[in-house]
Amino acid sequence: MRLSQFVLSRAMMDQARHLREIFQAALGSVQTSNLIQTSVKLKTSEESGKQTLTIVDRSFELKKPVYIIGFGKAVFAMASELLNVLGDKVERGILTIPAGTHEVSKMALGTKKEQLFAEKFEVFEGAYHNLPDEYAMKGAKKIYDLVESLDYDDVLIVLISGGGSALLPLPKEGVTLDEKILLTRELFNRGAGIFEVNCVRKKLSIFKGGGLARIAYPAKVYSLILSDVVGDSLDIIASGPTAPHVASQCMNVLSVLNKYELLDGLSRNLKTVVSHEETQETTASTLRVFRNVKNFVIGNNSLACTAAAQKAQKLGYYADVVTTRIDGKVPDVAEFYLEIVKYFKYKSRPIIAINQYQDLLDSMVMVAFEKMKYSRVGDPLCLIFGGEPTIVVGGKKGKGGRNMHLALELAMILEGDDSEGIYFLSCGTDGIDGPTDMAGAIAPVGLTPEEKEQAKPFLENCDTYNYFKEKKPDYLIRTGHTGTNVMDIHILIITGKAI
Incomplete structure (x- = not known):
């Protein structure tokens, strides 16, 4: 025996x-340093001096320094490697990352790199237990101010990874952060899937459902994405801040809230927001906005x-x-x-x-x-x-x-x-x-x-x-x-x- x-x-x-x-x-295989190294290249023409940014299989001429924003569990490492690639072409960056990860992430940089990183990037920690909070919202407001100030020739690189929805909370008018936190927590606790949760989040947020792209317009937006959703659906990853809302991808939000017996308990203002009609985005203004956006999934399950x-x-x-x-x-x-x-x-x-x-x-x-x-x-x-x-x-x-x-x-x-x-x-x-x-x-x-x-x-x-x-x-x-x-x-x- x-x-x-x-x-x-x-x-x-x-x-x-x-x-x-x-x-x-x-x-x-999905370490961010390797993914950025293989996905992003910066080349300078010896003849003309023009600089070309290549992301995966697309190339873009860079006329001005770039701005970088990021939200999610992997974006600190993504930004660090991107700084290695772009160097002084980075004008300014803002990141929101999970609470408790900043010091550990800085230690991996080394003293010299840490100083350079600190000169370029503001970093905000938040989203304890993967739920939006006031700390994440402070970073989100900073991102809003930066993105709104961009103009036609500006280039914005957006780093997106899992946890991005909770780390970019900026509720729509009529929705409080506390309401959003409570509703998100209850959806998760009652077994809602990420497609269902993010469909609800898109209805409540200024940034989500393509909102970030609209705010950034007319700047050029290039998103580098680590997918954390089944099927790599761009409008579901981090609730789709740089992707147009696709109605067919989302269940009707009212149906989701009814399914988990949450609709009746919503405040009057919240009911008004979630009841707004969901439509496929096909207007001329929407198409114009997203012509300036290129989304690249550089890592997935x-x-x-x-x-x-x-x-x-x-x-x-x-x-x-x-x-x-x-x-x-x-x-x-x-x-x-x-x-x-x-x-x-x-x-x-x-x-x-x-x-x-x-x-x-x-x-x-x-x-x-x-x-x-x-x-x-x-x-x-x-x-x-x-x-x-x-x-x-x-x-x-x-x-x-x-x-x-x-x-x-x-x-x-x-x-x-x-x-x-x-x-x-x-x-x-x-x-x-x-x-x-x-x-x-x-x-x-x-x-x-x-x-x-x-x-x-x-x-x-x-x-x-x-x-x-x-x-x-x-x-x-x-x-x-x-x-x-x-x-x-x-x-x-x-x-x-x-x-």
Whole structure:
């Protein structure tokens, strides 16, 4: 008995190391310094002296120094690398970044670079727990003043990453910041997805839904974007400050608020704002504004997932990216992964999840399943998934995040032989899972019935952080703020399967 426990412990240690290495490879692929270096170039013509700014596959002549604004979890690192590229072509910049990250970010610059950075950029911290606050709004007001002052020949580079919605709060007339904070918090707590939340945010904000682009007009606006939403929808990432509102991308805001039973509790002024008719933007003035805007997605979840699969292959797994569109409720996502486990372990069992959780799947899933049929007998599998599930906060509302919750949820429903040879990691690429200092966790697969009974209250009270801290601390994944954010990565390793 002791020997078998030792063997299982060693196996778990090996697989846990692999899970961590695969996740680190995903993070490395979307580090902002690398993304900026490969996406942005500045060249000076030896003959004419003209300077050309190239972003991805587009080139623009620079006649004047550029202005830079940024909002999100990754924009400090983005701005730092952009300063390396542009040097004295940077006139002035303003950034709003997550609370508690400024000092750590400055330390990475070095003394000489820190001084230069401070000369060019004003930095504001805010959005505690990823919710808008007065500190973020102070930075947003500064950004408004800068952007509004720009003229025709000016160039504005906008840096956007995950967390940008909360870090650029400037409510419309008739909406208070407190109202916006309360409504955003309640939407998240009741399980609203990011598409739903950001559709509501767009109705409440001056900047969102293309508002920033309108304020900046007639300046030229070039946005460098790290996508943290499923499908990389430009009008949903950070609530689309430099993208035209697309009505078909958003549910009717009143329907969203009704769905989560929030409409009746709104103030009179707030009801007036959210009831304003939503239309597709096709007017001549709107088209003119957005002709001056170029949006570039330079990093996304797909890039991170691909790097994870490549690392897994180097470690000896038959690996594939199944989908980057995971966006259901956490318990449903856990059931979906359970059915995938059953399919690859036994083959004879139907994948009922394909019908039951169709919203979690796209054609990529079936393609991956077909490819996996031809893997060699005995090859361990490593399936990579990306996206951003949601969680309904209930019970006593403890401390946790969707990734830790998903890891524990899956461990709870894996029974008997289903759990043998199964290893799973769920982590946020920003390094922060909910209001905690963890990126996520490895699923504690193989829990005894007694251990599952002990774990139930933690799940019911959304207190998974304290569960792992007390019961399974070695399963926690801590990276600190990563300086990037491209949604979550889920890694499923299956070492025992039938072909």
